[in-house]
Every structure is written in structure tokens, then in C-alpha cells.
Amino acid sequence: MLSLDSSLLIVSDLDGSLLDHHDYNWNAARPWLARLKQFRIPVIICSSKTAAEIVPLQEQLGIAGSPFIAENGARIVMAGEATGTGAPAAAYRALCRSLQALRSRFCFTGFHELSDADVADATGLTLAEAHLSRLRDASEVLLWRDDEQRLEDFRIALARHGLALTRGGRFWHVMPEGCDKGHALIWLQQQLEQQEGKPRITMGLGDGPNDIPMLTRVDYAVVIKGAGTKPVVLPRADEEHVYYTTLAGPEGWREGLDYFLLNPAMGARAEDKQ
Known part of the structure; x- marks a missing residue:
């Protein structure tokens, strides 16, 4: 399986993924968030939400200070960066x-x-x-x-x-034009690699069409069951690195992490990549 000791980076959408589509709760994700924090595995939010929304959510989720991607990739905030003046830019x-x-x-x-x-x-x-x-x-x-x-x-x-x-x-x-979650993730990965001196294995989780650019660029992709009538299907040939959940929202988020991080079949594949 993918190791919790590996150079893993979790990249997650919020609404309909880590947060419930209807009431925004994230109770089902709590155990995994605590475990990822224990193993010092960063969780990077990659959302359509604004920076002003994401900062207090990071506090609630226990990932305050981490870099994040806001507004579908139109805004990238690095660790410690200021997030605005309280007015539209x-x-x-x-x-x-x-x-x-x-x-x-x-x-x-x-x-x-x-x-x-x-x-x-x-x-x-x-x-x-x-x-x-x-x-x-x-x-x-x-x-x-x-x-x-x-x-x-x-x-x-x-x-x-x-x-x-x-x-x-x-x-x-x-x-x-030219802004999306995928391009933003590539730029953010480059910055982190320069800071850390090594690349990380990426796992992305998302549920909507705007997540496709991000989910096509991560090493392992979790497509969370969405609320829309049309399911998201990724244009990827490496089907073994893609998992489509049966559950929605934070329950699907948990299901995806269970699949890749608790599935013994993932171990050899991750080692091959490293």
C-alpha cells in the first residue's frame, strides 16, 4: 500500500468532497485528517472557495498554515502569505x-x-x-x-x-484564461520541491468537473461520487491509479483514502513509482 511514511501529499477539493455538499460537515474525514497530521503528511486544499473562506476552514480542519489553492486555481497562497485586505481585489x-x-x-x-x-x-x-x-x-x-x-x-x-x-x-x-486547479497544482508542486529538495507522491480527491485538471495531474486520483447527474470520468490510461467512490462527500473522501492507504495492492505500485 501507499505508505504513510512516504513523501505523500494530499490535494483535496472542499465542497462535495472533504465537506458535505449540503451541510458542509466533515465528521467522516476527522480520523484520516488526524492520522495524516500525525504522520506529517500535508493536506493541500484545492478549491473554488476564496482565500478568505479557506483560512478559517484550515483552522477548523487542523491544517492551518499549509499552502492552498483558491478560486479554482486563480489564487495560490503559500505558507505564511497574507490573504487580503477584507475587500474584493x-x-x-x-x-x-x-x-x-x-x-x-x-x-x-x-x-x-x-x-x-x-x-x-x-x-x-x-x-x-x-x-x-x-x-x-x-x-x-x-x-x-x-x-x-x-x-x-x-x-x-x-x-x-x-x-x-x-x-x-x-x-x-x-x-x-490559463487558470485551473491543474496548472495551479503544478506550480505549487514546483515551489514545494524547491523548498524541500525532493518531489512528493500526490493523491488528489475531488467530485466536480472543475477538479478534472487537478485529478489528471496527481499520481493517484480519487473521484468522489458527486451530486450532479453526470459522473466525472477522468481521461487517464492508468486506471489502477484512479478510484471512483461509491459514497459522496466526506464519506467518499474517507473511502478513497481507505482504498489507497489501506489496500495492500497499492504497496508494490507505490514502490515501483519511487
Whole structure:
């Protein structure tokens, strides 16, 4: 099996993965989080959430101070880095102005147009959590109110503004072109390798289409059963390094770690890679 003593790095999505899709609890993941901390195996959050949301979550999860990837890869925060001033960033405001130019052609609502109460109603977050979700640095969350058939036209229009569109677990996300969880992970791995002087074996866990770029780049991928009608299928040939869970949310998160870290068949494969 993959060894808890190995140079392992866990990369995890939040909503619908480590956190329950409906009530955001993570009770089923507690034992594994404690065990990973005991063996000093880093857990890197890789989420569509903002940096302002992730920092207090890291405190709750017992992984405070670790690097993380926010806003689907549009924001990377290294250990000890400051995470903002309590207001939306200039890059985010510029992105929203670009979206405004498309309002005459497409029907959508961005988080910047909503109040904290509106976001809380749409997401199930508390008012305080909803406020943090609106402190964005470089991407926007959209409630798509147009015909689904017009999404491709919307992608083309966004591209003319240097923007891209991706689907998360609940909403659509707009970000600068070239930003995704996979590219962000590669950059973060390079930084960690320079600091530590060695590469790490990576295991990624996620449930949504926006997790695919990350899950295709990790050594071992756990695709957690999602809430959507279309299951996520990875374009990978190494099927033995991919596991599709039968359970959703933190229960699926635990199931994936059980499979790769408690499965004797993983041992020889991990040793071959090392």
C-alpha cells in the first residue's frame, strides 16, 4: 500500500468532497485528517472557495498554515502569505466589468451583484461565511439564468475578454484564461520541491468537473461520487491509479483514502513509482 511514511501529499477539493455538499460537515474525514497530521503528511486544499473562506476552514480542519489553492486555481497562497485586505481585489473588479459588458447578450447573476443574505440563501452558508465567499481575488461565481444551449456562445464571448468558464459542484465560475486547479497544482508542486529538495507522491480527491485538471495531474486520483447527474470520468490510461467512490462527500473522501492507504495492492505500485 501507499505508505504513510512516504513523501505523500494530499490535494483535496472542499465542497462535495472533504465537506458535505449540503451541510458542509466533515465528521467522516476527522480520523484520516488526524492520522495524516500525525504522520506529517500535508493536506493541500484545492478549491473554488476564496482565500478568505479557506483560512478559517484550515483552522477548523487542523491544517492551518499549509499552502492552498483558491478560486479554482486563480489564487495560490503559500505558507505564511497574507490573504487580503477584507475587500474584493482589483483584478476581480476588472473581471466583473468585463462580465458587465456581456449582460446585454446573456442572462446571469454574479456574486458581486448579490448581498451576503442572497448568497447565504443560494448556498446554505451562514451570513458570515457568505460574506467571506464574496471577498474574491480573481474569479467570479455565476448563477446561469439563460438557456443551457447558450453556454458555448458565452464561452466564446468570455474568451474575447481573456476569460474562461468552468463548472463547479453548484455554480459556474469565470476566471482568467490559463487558470485551473491543474496548472495551479503544478506550480505549487514546483515551489514545494524547491523548498524541500525532493518531489512528493500526490493523491488528489475531488467530485466536480472543475477538479478534472487537478485529478489528471496527481499520481493517484480519487473521484468522489458527486451530486450532479453526470459522473466525472477522468481521461487517464492508468486506471489502477484512479478510484471512483461509491459514497459522496466526506464519506467518499474517507473511502478513497481507505482504498489507497489501506489496500495492500497499492504497496508494490507505490514502490515501483519511487
